[in-house]
Amino acid sequence: MSLTTLVVWALIIAAAVLVARAYRRESTGGRAVTAPGPGLGKGVEDLLATRFASGEIDEEEYKRRLAVLRSHAPKPTLP
Incomplete structure (x- = not known):
C-alpha cells in the first residue's frame, strides 16, 4: 500500500x-450520553431537591418522587 x-x-x-x-x-x-454509575442515585435526588427548592414541584410531588427513586435504588451487596 x-x-x-x-x-x-x-x-x-x-x-x-x-x-x-x-x-x-x-x-x-x-447532551452528552453517559452510562449510569454507582453514584447516579444521589445526583438524581439532588436534582429533585433543586426542583423542589426552585418551586417547580410542590412538597407532595417531591415526597412521592423521592419515595419512587429510593424504592428502585440498587441494594448494596455484602461480600
Missing part, C-alpha cells in the same frame, strides 16, 4: 467517526 492510500483510508475513517458523533449528539438533544 502506498502512503496516499493510507492517508485516504485515514480520512474516510475520521469522517465516519465525526459523522457518528454528530448523529449521536443530535439524537440526544446536544
Whole structure:
C-alpha cells in the first residue's frame, strides 16, 4: 500500500467517526450520553431537591418522587 492510500483510508475513517458523533449528539438533544454509575442515585435526588427548592414541584410531588427513586435504588451487596 502506498502512503496516499493510507492517508485516504485515514480520512474516510475520521469522517465516519465525526459523522457518528454528530448523529449521536443530535439524537440526544446536544447532551452528552453517559452510562449510569454507582453514584447516579444521589445526583438524581439532588436534582429533585433543586426542583423542589426552585418551586417547580410542590412538597407532595417531591415526597412521592423521592419515595419512587429510593424504592428502585440498587441494594448494596455484602461480600
